[in-house]
Amino acid sequence: MADCYQEIIRGVGEDISREGLLKTPQRAAKAMEFLTQGYEQRLEDIVNDAIFPSDNDEMVIVKDIELYSLCEHHMLPFIGKAHVAYLPKGKVIGLSKIARIVDMYARRLQIQEQLTTQVAYAIQDAIGAAGVAVVIEASHLCMMMRGVQKQNSSTTTSMMLGAFRNNHRTRDEFLTLIKL
Numbered sequence: 001m002a003d004c005y006q007e008i009i010r011g012v013g014e015d016i017s018r019e020g021l022l023k024t025p026q027r028a029a030k031a032m033e034f035l036t037q038g039y040e041q042r043l044e045d046i047v048n049d050a051i052f053p054s055d056n057d058e059m060v061i062v063k064d065i066e067l068y069s070l071c072e073h074h075m076l077p078f079i080g081k082a083h084v085a086y087l088p089k090g091k092v093i094g095l096s097k098i099a100r101i102v103d104m105y106a107r108r109l110q111i112q113e114q115l116t117t118q119v120a121y122a123i124q125d126a127i128g129a130a131g132v133a134v135v136i137e138a139s140h141l142c143m144m145m146r147g148v149q150k151q152n153s154s155t156t157t158s159m160m161l162g163a164f165r166n167n168h169r170t171r172d173e174f175l176t177l178i179k180l
């Protein structure tokens, strides 16, 4: 990737031998590797057996999980937060693992809708919940610093599975608790 960044720097009309740019291809490659590290991760490793038996069957919500992703169309950041809820059915998952699952999928080239869906199904698959809800609110830099240049718009996407899809009271309770 460092070689590719060198070509990009040349492509924008810069002098690749300029002192300030000498280490930039390596730095940029390292940064991109970090931002896309989700490709190196697998759900099983992330969850890492942090699944615990429980007879609690009430809604669990982890909200305001900040996320940084890259849109797959422009490879520019989109930044926002995820709210995740589930209804346990005999098992609960370690709370930090929910945030780690969000990060794993965010650190890939994404569209917001797909990210939302992937997080929901990952949690569903990991613990077989009676329902999973994911809402993501984000701002896309490709709509802010270029293109249509709208600084204040934000995009909300959701994925509701199981009881959150079938039972409007469950869905309403979730939406009220995350205050959307």
Ligand SMILES: Nc1nc2c(ncn2[C@@H]2O[C@H](COP(=O)(O)OP(=O)(O)OP(=O)(O)O)[C@@H](O)[C@H]2O)c(=O)[nH]1
Residues within 6 Å of the ligand: 071, 072, 073, 110, 111, 112, 113, 140, 142, 143, 146, 147, 148
């Ligand atoms: N649905 C969806 N669209 C996205 C997301 N991120 C970026 N986009 C959009 O992807 C679209 C790509 O459209 P194109 O017409 O192929 O690309 P473009 O000419 O750069 O479009 P503009 O951004 O309108 O200048 C744009 O409308 C972006 O706003 C996302 O997460 N979900």
Ligand SMILES: [Zn+2]
Residues within 6 Å of the ligand: 071, 072, 073, 074, 075, 076, 140, 142, 143
């Ligand atoms: Zn984009």
